[in-house]
Amino acid sequence: MEILAKVTTGRFGLGALSVAVVFILYIIVTNQPDNNPALLPPLTDIFNSFVTNVTSGTLFTALAASLFRIFMGFFIGTTLALILGCLIGWYKVIEYLFDPLIEALRPIPPLAYIPIIIIWFGIGEFSRVLIITIACFMVCVVNVIAGMKNVPQVYVDAAATMGASRFQVFRTVAVPAATPFIITGYRIALAAAWTTLVASELLAAQNGLGFLLQEGRRYFLTDQVMMIIVIIGACAFIMDRIFRKIQARLMQWSEARE
DSSP states (O other), X not given: OHHHHHHHHHHHHHHHHHHHHHHHHHHHHHTSTTOOXXXXXXXXXXXXXXXXXXXXXXXXXXXXXXXHHHHHHHHHHHHHHHHHHHHHHHOHXXXXXXXXXXXXXXXXXXXXXXXXXXXXXXTSHHHHHHHHHHHHHHHHHHHHHHHHHTSOHHHHHHHHHTTOOHHHHIIIIIHHHTHHHHHHHHHHHHHHHHHHHHHHTTTTOSSSHHHHHHHHHHTTOHHHHHHHHHHHHHHHHHHHHHHHHHHHHHTTTOOOOO
């Protein structure tokens, strides 16, 4: 327990140190005489922008709208990726049917679908969620398939020897064994959801963090832009940490280290 406490403390301390160094360097740069606050606002301006948006309620409204889109796109995309990826990775017939399609569509950036999505579905909320869903699905399904294909054959043989059917091996052996790949796919999908969020909110959105970013660009509110960037990074970091905790809980039997 003492060793674990030391490792945790050391990790937290080093992480806090790296963040502190970035803030200190930013303060030093923004306090230079030749710095233009309109281009690189000091931390006080960024904090004041945060207070202003919180006081007016704008930030909470935008954050709620963006989190809803993130949750919906992430949930739908990863659920489809989990189901289809497990089936593709385990059953050859399904792999032969869907693998060519996935491999053909996977290199296409999710943002490339924006024009056709606008043509087909307009610029409503459905289109914004659909773009995030595509981004999450494409990056997650590859990890799920890889996880299913990397199930140790000795596990499969042992279960089959004990009389388990192919489906029972799939349900009780293969899927649990692929869990590290699946959780990793979820974490990558979460990052993809955040990186796609801003682009999805360009589709005539009237709220959301991406909308505030565009508003800041339009009116040259650099402090607001920087504030939103920090918030997006903080939200993504917190969500990723939650997934890492879930992964650690589910993978207590694994020797893999974080």
